[in-house]
Every structure is written in structure tokens, then in C-alpha cells.
Amino acid sequence: xxxxxxxxxxxxxxxxxxxxxxxxxxxxxxxxxxxxxxxxxxxxxxxxxxxxxxxxxxxxxxxxxxxxxxxxxxxxxxxxxxxxxxxxxxxxxxxxxxxxxxxxxxxxxxxxxxxxxxxxxxxxxxxxxxxxxxxxxxxxxxxxxxxxxxxxxxxxxxxxxxxxxxxxxxxxxxxxxxxxxxxxxxxxxxxxxxxxxxxxxxxxxxxxxxxxxxxxxxxxxxxxxxxxxxxxxxxxxxxxxxxxxxxxxxxxxxxxxxxxxxxxxxxxxxxxxxxxxxxxxxxxxxxxxxxxxxxxxxxxxxxxxxxxxxxxxxxxxxxxxxxxxxxxxxxxxxxxxxxxxxxxxxxxxxxxxxxxxxxxxxxxxxxxxxxxxxxxxxxxxxxxxxxxxxxxxxxxxxxxxxxxxxxxxxxxxxxxxxxxxxxxxxxxxxxxxxxxxxxxxxxxxxxxxxxxxxxxxxxxxxxxxxxxxxxxxxxxxxxxxxxxxxxxxxxxxxxxxxxxxxxxxxxxxxxxxxxxxxxxxxxxxxxxxxxxxxxxxxxxxxxxxxxxxxxxxxxxxxxxxxxx
Amino acid sequence: xxxxxxxxxxxxxxxxxxxxxxxxxxxxxxxxxxxxxxxxxxxxxxxxxxxxxxxxxxxxxxxxxxxxxxxxxxxxxxxxxxxxxxxxxxxxxxxxxxxxxxxxxxxxxxxxxxxxxxxxx
Numbered sequence: 001x002x003x004x005x006x007x008x009x010x011x012x013x014x015x016x017x018x019x020x021x022x023x024x025x026x027x028x029x030x031x032x033x034x035x036x037x038x039x040x041x042x043x044x045x046x047x048x049x050x051x052x053x054x055x056x057x058x059x060x061x062x063x064x065x066x067x068x069x070x071x072x073x074x075x076x077x078x079x080x081x082x083x084x085x086x087x088x089x090x091x092x093x094x095x096x097x098x099x100x101x102x103x104x105x106x107x108x109x110x111x112x113x114x115x116x117x118x119x120x121x122x123x124x125x126x127x128x129x130x131x132x133x134x135x136x137x138x139x140x141x142x143x144x145x146x147x148x149x150x151x152x153x154x155x156x157x158x159x160x161x162x163x164x165x166x167x168x169x170x171x172x173x174x175x176x177x178x179x180x181x182x183x184x185x186x187x188x189x190x191x192x193x194x195x196x197x198x199x200x201x202x203x204x205x206x207x208x209x210x211x212x213x214x215x216x217x218x219x220x221x222x223x224x225x226x227x228x229x230x231x232x233x234x235x236x237x238x239x240x241x242x243x244x245x246x247x248x249x250x251x252x253x254x255x256x257x258x259x260x261x262x263x264x265x266x267x268x269x270x271x272x273x274x275x276x277x278x279x280x281x282x283x284x285x286x287x288x289x290x291x292x293x294x295x296x297x298x299x300x301x302x303x304x305x306x307x308x309x310x311x312x313x314x315x316x317x318x319x320x321x322x323x324x325x326x327x328x329x330x331x332x333x334x335x336x337x338x339x340x341x342x343x344x345x346x347x348x349x350x351x352x353x354x355x356x357x358x359x360x361x362x363x364x365x366x367x368x369x370x371x372x373x374x375x376x377x378x379x380x381x382x383x384x385x386x387x388x389x390x391x392x393x394x395x396x397x398x399x400x401x402x403x404x405x406x407x408x409x410x411x412x413x414x415x416x417x418x419x420x421x422x423x424x425x426x427x428x429x430x431x432x433x434x435x436x437x438x439x440x441x442x443x444x445x446x447x448x449x450x451x452x453x454x455x456x457x458x459x460x461x462x463x464x465x466x467x468x469x470x471x472x473x474x475x476x477x478x479x480x481x482x483x484x485x486x487x488x489x490x491x492x493x494x495x496x497x498x499x500x501x502x503x504x505x506x507x508x509x510x511x512x513x514x515x516x517x518x519x520x521x522x523x524x525x526x527x528x529x530x531x532x533x534x535x536x537x538x539x540x541x542x543x544x545x546x547x548x549x550x551x552x553x554x555x556x557x558x559x560x561x562x563x564x
Numbered sequence: 565x566x567x568x569x570x571x572x573x574x575x576x577x578x579x580x581x582x583x584x585x586x587x588x589x590x591x592x593x594x595x596x597x598x599x600x601x602x603x604x605x606x607x608x609x610x611x612x613x614x615x616x617x618x619x620x621x622x623x624x625x626x627x628x629x630x631x632x633x634x635x636x637x638x639x640x641x642x643x644x645x646x647x648x649x650x651x652x653x654x655x656x657x658x659x660x661x662x663x664x665x666x667x668x669x670x671x672x673x674x675x676x677x678x679x680x681x682x683x684x685x
Contacts, residue, residue, distance in 0.1 A: 339649065342648070342649070343619070343647075343648040343649050344648075346648035346650070346668075346669045346670055347575065347648050347669065349670045350577070350578060350581075350648065350669040350671060351577040351578070351581070352670075354581045354670055354671055354673050355577075355581060357672075357673040357674065358581070358584065358585070361673070361674070363584070363588055364584075386670060
């Protein structure tokens, strides 16, 4: 907006001329006194001067007499307020344009303020004109003494600041919007920065000259570089030119110019600070929000550890395969070994047991008492050794899953009685009492006859072995649902709580003065347990402690759960 | 007339024990320490029963049995394998040989002769 004060001038005779509108009025005055020769020359000069000013002034100007009637009006006033000279000059200002100018604030200025002050600047008036709509105007008023006569005139310069206000308002709004935009831009950049810094993958952005623009915190951490030696540097120069990697050059200089996106570009490089690293590079070319410049965003994933894990996995997988092959081989070797061992041990045992039996039987002539006693020791030891060999083989077979059951319909009741008779000799020798409680209605069961007999014999012979003379042993059998429950009990040495686990490990011999003289392999119980389980039954041993006797409880399904 | 038995075993102790047990039981006994001489002896003597070890120095007892079965002179002679290979694998090897039996070592001296007798018709 043009500042009227710029036009402030002084005429040659020192008359102060304030504004262009004033000059217009002055010109009018000059016209009025045109007849006065005394001032003609002077007036002529002023008129020309005032005219030239009026031609350059765009603000509407109006001059009023003391009755507030229009004396003169500038052309721009007519244009601006869409009024005609004939309906303007001589009119009361308030009546102009169908009384559009009857504005309370204008009345206040003209009737109250101006009579007291000769000058009033920037008096703001807002008014809704019927012809030109709502306008905001700045009024500058001057009371000027007419050069001739004592009358005064009021010079009113009207500056329409409606547009300026709107522009100012618009500017204010724009400024506020800019603030919001700037704030959200800040937020966006803060957000993207926080994203960049939150991402564990090192990120680096480069300009078109491959100089570093920004770097994520994780980049600094991962590659042990400092911000001050990074930003603005050529990427290849980073960390003492550690980044001058041929494969990276290829990606940035050859591949990216042709493609805007490149994923999982694998680069292996030996960094002097952090050693050999395998990285997956993901690159994007991004247009900058403003300007046509592109930046390159480079995400670096360190897959060194992952590769090592993969390699390790591969190695482990290979080792497992080798191990599986080796396991098959050793399993076969173990079976072969067991078969060989069994054969090799039996061959000398055949001589030991066979010949001592022939001697004991006195097939080729009588022995004296001591000879017979001693050869019986040989025979008994040989038979014990044979039992050991057989039980070790059984254990090995069960553990290798090679024990095959030959199932048949077994008359369990008679088998229980049969086995109890087998131990009858031992029972009577030790003066034990044996109690059998076998349910009358005990059904037949589907099981392996030899193995069931082995289970029962092992348990009953254990009961005999571990019960001191005069004690009691017993066996109970009854049906419970689809199973037969059998309990073999004794009043013998019992089992200490701390040995409850050990008794199933094999070769465990309860360490009591009594047990030392007891024959056995320590394999009878674990084999019995495994054979019961092989039949699909449960097996448990109960003892309240040393000297409190033992109860072995097991079950056998009536119908085998195993497919035959 | 005495029953006649051929014992084929490379182990001298076994040969001696089985010979004693069978002789005490009234057998006439022939001995061979390997398969080929056993086969020759069988063709020559035509015993009532052949008692044979499975592991022999020149061939497996099962192989010797196959040769004996293919020869019409010996194809009908019962064969009783006396073997320390009592595990499943050992039994598998001889289960398809006709007119044959199995006694595991160590042998029961008290019923050995009776067992052998069962195989003679």
C-alpha cells in the first residue's frame, strides 16, 4: 500500500502541503481565486503542481465545507465509490449515494473530533455500502484555512484498506497454516527420524554425489563411526576408506542408476574396525519432497551372525546325519557284538557246566564227598554265569527294542501256581512261609508265556532271596477292569528310599550284611519291569524302608494292547 | 542194533562230551572236526543222526546241511544243530533246513541223548 506521507512536500513559498488530496483541494482553491491577479502567478504554479500529484494519487479524496457539503472530489473517489459528480458536489456528505455515507463513525470524526483537532490520521471506519459492499477505510482528515476568507474546509483522504485487511487476515491465516504445516513437517521429520533411530538396522541416506546426508544412530553403533566424521563425507571415504567396497560401488554406481529399488544385495567385506561382515543392502532412490534432487536410502542388515548360525545349522545337520549313520552302524555293531559275546561265552561254559555235571552225576565212576561238593561249586557257579549272560542279553534286547513277544492265550492261574512250585524248594530251605491269594475267577490272558514266567520267577526268587529265614513271602492276583493285578510281597530286608531309583539300573545289590551272601545278578527286577511294560502293564515297587519288606505290584492287560 | 551218530564240531571238548553222552546212551559215534570231512563221513557211514555245530572252520553248518540235503545218500539223515548261537539270528539261519533240530549250548547233559533220540525215526 502506498504511503501518502511519501508525497509530503513544501511549496516554494513555504506553505506546507500535507498530502496529495490536500493538493487537489489547493488546486480547487486556486481555481476559486483565479480572478485575483495578485496571486495568479503563484496560483498557476501551485495548480500545475497539484494536478500532477492528483494524477499520480490513487486514493479517493474529498473536500467538504464547514457545513459538511462536498466542495470537490477526486476522480478516483467517483470511480471507487461508484458515484457521479452531479450527484456529489454540493451534497451533504452523509447524503451521498442515497445516504450510504451516513456512517456513525464518520459523523463522530467530522462533528466531534475534528472541531477540536485540525489533523486526524488513520481513523478506521468499517461500513457496508449498498453499492460496493463492506469496506474498511482509513480516513485521514485535515482542516485547512482557505487562502482567501476565513472559512475552513475539511480535506478527507479515504484509504480503502479492505483488501489490505483481507490480505493481512489471509497472511495471518497463511502464517498460522504455515505454522501448522511447519509443525506437522517437524513432526513428520521427527517421526521419520525416530523411526530411523528406532530401527535396529543401520540406515544411511546419500545425495546424488554419494555423500552422506543422514545416518541412523544404529549405523554409528554398528560401524563404530562418529557423526562428525560421517555426514557430508563420500560414502567410500567413511571410516578411513573402509567403505570403499567394490560390490558397494557396483550397487551405487551401476545398478541403482538403472533401478530405483534394489533388495537383498549381499556384500561381504572385511572392515578393519569390526572385522569381516556379511551385509544385505536394501537400496531405494527417493525424490526429495522439494526439488528434483534424489537421495539414496541404504538399509544395511548385518547377516554375519545369521550366516554363522545358518552355517552352524548346516554343520549340525550334517553332523546329525553322520551321527544317525554312525548310530545305525553302532547299533548293528552292538547286536553283532552281543551275538558274538553270547556265543563266545557259551562255548567255554558248555565245557564247564557239561563236564562238571557229568562228574557230579558220577557217569564215569563215583566221587568222594569233597570232590562231589567241589564239582558242585563249579557247576553252580557255571549256572550262575549262564544266568547272568542270559539276563544281560535280555536287557540288551529290551533296551534295543529287539525283544519280540510271542503272544498266546495263557492260563494265568495255573502259571502262577507252577512258578510258586518252582521256588518251593528255596522257600522250604529258608523255612519261609508262602501265602498265595489267587482269585478263583482269574481269566486267561494274552501274553508271552516264557516272559510272563520269567517275570514271576524273577520276582518270587527275589522275595525268597531277600527275606531272612522264618519270614513270609506271598503272591496276590486279581482282576481289575481289563487288567490282572499281581502283587509279590515279602517281609524281607526292604529297600531304603535313597535306593528306590537304583534298583532299576541293573547290577544293583542291596548292600546289607545279609545281601552279600545272596546270589543274584541285580538284573531280575529291571528285566521284570521292562517285560511288564513291554506287555503294556504298569510296574511299581513299594517299600517302607530297610527291614520293612518289599511289595512289587504290576499289571498285565488281559487283551494285549500290542498288535500281534 | 546200535544207533549210529555222526558228531561234527571243531571244538575238541564238545566232541568229547557229546561222544561220551551218546556212547553212555548206547550210540555208535563217528567224529569229524570240519564240514567237508563230516560230509564225506556221512556219505560213507550213513549215520542215523548228524549232530553238527553251526560255526565250522571250512563252512557254515547250514551250508554243509544244504550239501547233505542235495546228495541222495544223505538227504534223509536228520541233522541236530548244537550251537552257542542261541539268539534269533542264529536260529534264523537254520530254520528252513528240512528234518533238522536245534539244541542250544551249554547243553543239558542229563537229557542230551534223549533229545537226540527224538530226531531218529
